[in-house]
Amino acid sequence: MDSKKIQMPREVHIGADVIDNTGSICKDLRFYGEVLVVTGPNTLKIGADKAIESLENEDFEVDLSKINDATSKTVKKIEDKLNNTSLIVGVGGGKVIDVAKMAATNAGIYFVSVPTAASHDGIASPLASIKNNKGSVSMTAQAPIGVIADTNIIRNAPFRLLSAGCADIVSNYTAIKDWQLANRLQNESYSESAAALSLMTAKLIMKSSKSIKKGLEESARLVVKSLFSSGMAISIAGSSRPASGSEHKFSHALDKIAKKPALHGEQCGVGTIMMMSLHGGDWEVIKNALHDMNAPTNAYELGIDPDDIIEALIMAHKIRPERYTILGDRGLSRDAAKKLAIKTGVI
Ligand SMILES: NC(=O)C1=CN([C@@H]2O[C@H](COP(=O)(O)OP(=O)(O)OC[C@H]3O[C@@H](n4cnc5c(N)ncnc54)[C@H](O)[C@@H]3O)[C@@H](O)[C@H]2O)C=CC1
Numbered sequence: 001m002d003s004k005k006i007q008m009p010r011e012v013h014i015g016a017d018v019i020d021n022t023g024s025i026c027k028d029l030r031f032y033g034e035v036l037v038v039t040g041p042n043t044l045k046i047g048a049d050k051a052i053e054s055l056e057n058e059d060f061e062v063d064l065s066k067i068n069d070a071t072s073k074t075v076k077k078i079e080d081k082l083n084n085t086s087l088i089v090g091v092g093g094g095k096v097i098d099v100a101k102m103a104a105t106n107a108g109i110y111f112v113s114v115p116t117a118a119s120h121d122g123i124a125s126p127l128a129s130i131k132n133n134k135g136s137v138s139m140t141a142q143a144p145i146g147v148i149a150d151t152n153i154i155r156n157a158p159f160r161l162l163s164a165g166c167a168d169i170v171s172n173y174t175a176i177k178d179w180q181l182a183n184r185l186q187n188e189s190y191s192e193s194a195a196a197l198s199l200m201t202a203k204l205i206m207k208s209s210k211s212i213k214k215g216l217e218e219s220a221r222l223v224v225k226s227l228f229s230s231g232m233a234i235s236i237a238g239s240s241r242p243a244s245g246s247e248h249k250f251s252h253a254l255d256k257i258a259k260k261p262a263l264h265g266e267q268c269g270v271g272t273i274m275m276m277s278l279h280g281g282d283w284e285v286i287k288n289a290l291h292d293m294n295a296p297t298n299a300y301e302l303g304i305d306p307d308d309i310i311e312a313l314i315m316a317h318k319i320r321p322e323r324y325t326i327l328g329d330r331g332l333s334r335d336a337a338k339k340l341a342i343k344t345g346v347i
Pocket residue numbers: 040041042043046070092093094095096098116117119120121122123125126127128129136138153154156157158161164168263264265
């Protein structure tokens with residue numbers, strides 16, 4: 001059996017106001033000297049300012065970069081800023097975390113993940129979804145050496161972000177079904193442990209769908225821990241297989257087609273409803289749980305044109321074609337796509 005590398009963060013700090021300990025946490029991780037903080041325009045005041053103050057209080061020399069997208073060009077811009085930098089700290093949503101993660105990986109230095117929203121399961125994963133001319137599926141990167149998840153910041157983020165994170169975890173159901181199908185039909189290697197962790201995480205969120213509420217510390221904590229576990233399943237599998245199947249292909253296709261895509265997790269949630277139906281599973285359970293979490297369940301709630309839903313369903317199998325899913329090699333015909341979207345109430 002060939003050897004396998006499973007990369008996990010060394011420290012994970014979850015709690016109210018932990019962002020104020022960013023400096024001491026980085027010091028305890030044996031870092032010193034120059035640190036680059038990467039954030040977005042919205043998250044500078046929400047979290048990066050506090051992280052910078054904490055780092056400076058521990059005598060770190062801090063530089064700051066604000067980014068607006070997660071393209072390979074932006075990653076390169078961050079890399080070009082690094083000289084004696086020993087550490088990158090990413091403070092923001094999924095795009096910020098991915099750019100900081102990828103830039104640190106390319107530069108061969110460490111990265112600390114400081115999510116300001118529980119909106120995706122890339123918080124602790126060893127992957128980064130960087131947009132290039134081929135699209136924006138995840139690429140291998142380095143898992144963060146540390147994660148600092150401030151539940152005060154996360155619980156006060158727009159609830160839409162928290163429910164998007166829940167939907168991204170619910171998508172594990174069809175991701176695992178696709179993985180099992182690929183294992184049966186193509187003998188693709190399959191990790192029982194990664195799949196069990198991924199499914200356990202999704203079941204936990206489904207079970208709590210009615211109790212996850214805006215502003216609640218315990219809701220923020222539950223979703224952060226679930227996103228972390230989903231990222232660990234990705235680490236154990238060595239790919240996003242446990243968390244990304246046909247429903248993610250649909251979401252990535254929507255990112256290419258829609259004039260104004262919805263949040264990643266929201267699109268994946270709606271994709272899960274339809275792909276669960278294709279798998280012959282109980283798609284209504286998925287739909288009702290997403291509804292309970294205030295996550296979108298149809299095109300209207302996504303703010304996406306119904307025609308774009310159909311086009312994305314028809315295109316989906318072409319996204320990462322080497323990853324076999326229920327969509328098969330030929331994907332859905334236009335009629336089948338329409339029938340599926342109408343049957344599940346997505347259009
Ligand atoms: N690397 C990985 O394993 C994974 C990566 N992803 C990637 O993550 C991205 C999706 O992440 P999202 O966070 O949904 O999108 P995003 O990074 O675009 O953030 C969404 C919006 O929320 C704002 N925001 C963040 N925290 C906030 C707060 N506390 N208060 C107010 N606004 C706040 C951001 O400024 C942004 O405007 C996609 O690019 C997706 O491909 C998703 C899953 C896994």
